[in-house]
Amino acid sequence: MNTIAEQPVSSAKAADKARREAIKLEKRLCREVGRAILDFNMIEEGDKVMVCMSGGKDSYTLLDILRRLQKRAPVRFSLVAVNLDQKQPGFPDHVLPEYLRAQGVDFHIETQDTYSVVKRVIPEGKTTCGLCSRLRRAILYSVAERLGCTKIALGHHRDDILQTLMLNMFFGGRMKGMPPKLVSDDGKHVVIRPLAYIPEKDTRQWAEYQQFPIIPCNLCGSQDNLQRQIVGDMLRDWDRQYPGRLESMFRAMQHVVTTHMMDPKLHDFRHARATGVASPEGDIAFDPDTFTESFAPAAAGDTLGIRVSVAPAAPAAPHAEAWTACSS
Numbered sequence: 001m002n003t004i005a006e007q008p009v010s011s012a013k014a015a016d017k018a019r020r021e022a023i024k025l026e027k028r029l030c031r032e033v034g035r036a037i038l039d040f041n042m043i044e045e046g047d048k049v050m051v052c053m054s055g056g057k058d059s060y061t062l063l064d065i066l067r068r069l070q071k072r073a074p075v076r077f078s079l080v081a082v083n084l085d086q087k088q089p090g091f092p093d094h095v096l097p098e099y100l101r102a103q104g105v106d107f108h109i110e111t112q113d114t115y116s117v118v119k120r121v122i123p124e125g126k127t128t129c130g131l132c133s134r135l136r137r138a139i140l141y142s143v144a145e146r147l148g149c150t151k152i153a154l155g156h157h158r159d160d161i162l163q164t165l166m167l168n169m170f171f172g173g174r175m176k177g178m179p180p181k182l183v184s185d186d187g188k189h190v191v192i193r194p195l196a197y198i199p200e201k202d203t204r205q206w207a208e209y210q211q212f213p214i215i216p217c218n219l220c221g222s223q224d225n226l227q228r229q230i231v232g233d234m235l236r237d238w239d240r241q242y243p244g245r246l247e248s249m250f251r252a253m254q255h256v257v258t259t260h261m262m263d264p265k266l267h268d269f270r271h272a273r274a275t276g277v278a279s280p281e282g283d284i285a286f287d288p289d290t291f292t293e294s295f296a297p298a299a300a301g302d303t304l305g306i307r308v309s310v311a312p313a314a315p316a317a318p319h320a321e322a323w324t325a326c327s328s
């Protein structure tokens, strides 16, 4: 046990360490969100970005980091936070307005009782998430139109993207993740995911530092997300046991070699013929470069003896620094 004289020193040290950790995390969040915005051209001059707020840690983090980036971004854009109150029993509808008002954020609360609709239409014990998310999506699109928003920002992060990829592989028989930017099915909206590069542990940590007033996400009482939770636990377990595996999987999603998959819609296998002409882009049948490298002796800190080659960094885009730094 510390002596009384030692206690203030150690608690001051701990506070100092926590402050330094928070500053590091803030810089990382800003850098990675800015990088995703740049890489996928998510936000452009004059955009009005609708930030969808559920009241969970990810949507608070998204709004918070976008507000920090807004102060020094190379383009001017505005933000409006939007929450859809679906009238789930026990939803604390005062929490978000109080927070947003206190922060001075422009916001809109859309109240529509989709909860009753879903309960009425879907028989007891059947899956509710499909209808619920279709209704929510349609409402959010109509709100975006009404508010004149040019982009709709969602708080999905890297781990959501990896979970979606796994779920689609396990249950949907498809290699399909979650795009960082997409045009909505009605062709009218551009949806962006600025947290695409952010691991969930960082949004959790940031929410703790910032003490966001989190609204629990289990109000609808649905069990439909059970498989997502199981896959999430599996990925977290991998991350603990084999550090770097999730990063490697995520990089893989950005480097798809379509000729080495088996989708004839992506590659014309039927008409593949020898050309007799060497090509630097051509395939190496047994991939000696990749295999040699993959099974090279482990570098210090590597796990499983697997080394992943990283492509040389691309030249920085114009204004990259302004996008990837924080205002504070």
Ligand code: SF4
Pocket (backbone or CB within 6 Å): 128, 129, 130, 132, 133, 220, 221, 222, 224, 225
């Ligand atoms: S978990 Fe609940 S709120 Fe979320 S999509 Fe499913 S039914 Fe809707």
